[in-house]
């Protein structure tokens with residue numbers, strides 16, 4: 001994944017040091033990065049310059065698709081990535097909307113599947129997109145957005161990868177995903193996998209061909225305590241060729257994704273990688 005390493009090198013060479021009040025850490029930061037993934041030819045954008053735990057990344061995506069609001073549900077699917085934000089974040093622990101242990105509040109999938117209408121009831125953004133794309137319809141608004149400023153105070157974290165737009169050209173499906181804030185050593189490793197897999201899955205369940213995924217990032221940063229490992233370890237390594245993602249072909253509908261799918265339905269074939277690097281995580 002040369003484009004990932006180029007972005008990391010660009011931050012190291014041209015980044016600005018920005019204080020981040022929420023985490024109390026400084027971040028080396030650039031604005032604006034555009035990444036592209038070739039889903040059509042199954043060039044899976046997994047990082048090869050360290051070991052990537054791709055099943056955890058896919059588990060996060062499936063949890064968003066299911067509308068999960070609880071770190072325990074994410075753990076049951078195969079990822080602990082929401083434990084810290086749900087249970088170890090002072091401002092969320094003190095928030096009266098928090099419903100107890102593991103609650104994440106009205107984040108990501110809750111907005112995607114159960115956006116609260118002022119007139120009562122909820123909007124299922126994802127089901128509408130799946131219905132339209134299955135009929136070959138792109139109404140130029142096939143958008144799922146998790147970004148609901150009216151409910152930021154009801155969740156543990158504002159969504160980072162917050163909006164996904166699907167587009168049909170004939171029977172080929174494309175995806176454009178927008179990310180406002182990106183922890184390049186940790187989060188992007190997962191987000192690249194999620195953007196790719198979201199397009200591959202949506203093409204599969206709507207009977208379309210997968211095309212290209214476009215990933216647009218605004219604030220791309222490396223936390224100060226991650227910089228040494230990035231500069232002196234990861235960036236000294238040569239990448240390996242991209243492997244392929246195999247998805248169980250029996251997954252045919254949104255209902256399948258909501259009910260029986262597990263991480264055993266995803267396999268990466270031919271993943272060559274360098275050894276793991278453990279980057280610090282900032283809550």
Ligand SMILES: Nc1nc(=O)c2c([nH]1)NC[C@@H]1CN(c3ccc(C(=O)N[C@@H](CCC(=O)O)C(=O)O)cc3)CN21
Nearest residue numbers: 053056081082085183186187189190277279281282283
């Ligand atoms: N500071 C920060 N960075 C993030 O990337 C991030 C957040 N916060 N909060 C919400 C989610 C949670 N995400 C996470 C959380 C942890 C890992 C992580 O620790 N990854 C390890 C290994 C994970 C594993 O063993 O499954 C890694 O090496 O990639 C990655 C993404 C992405 N998001």
Ligand SMILES: O=c1ccn([C@H]2C[C@H](O)[C@@H](COP(=O)(O)O)O2)c(=O)[nH]1
Nearest residue numbers: 022158160161181182183187188191
């Ligand atoms: O999918 C994700 C979720 C989170 N992140 C990172 C980006 C930032 O480092 C933090 C969120 O902090 P904010 O202060 O809310 O911007 O989490 C990510 O990279 N990918």
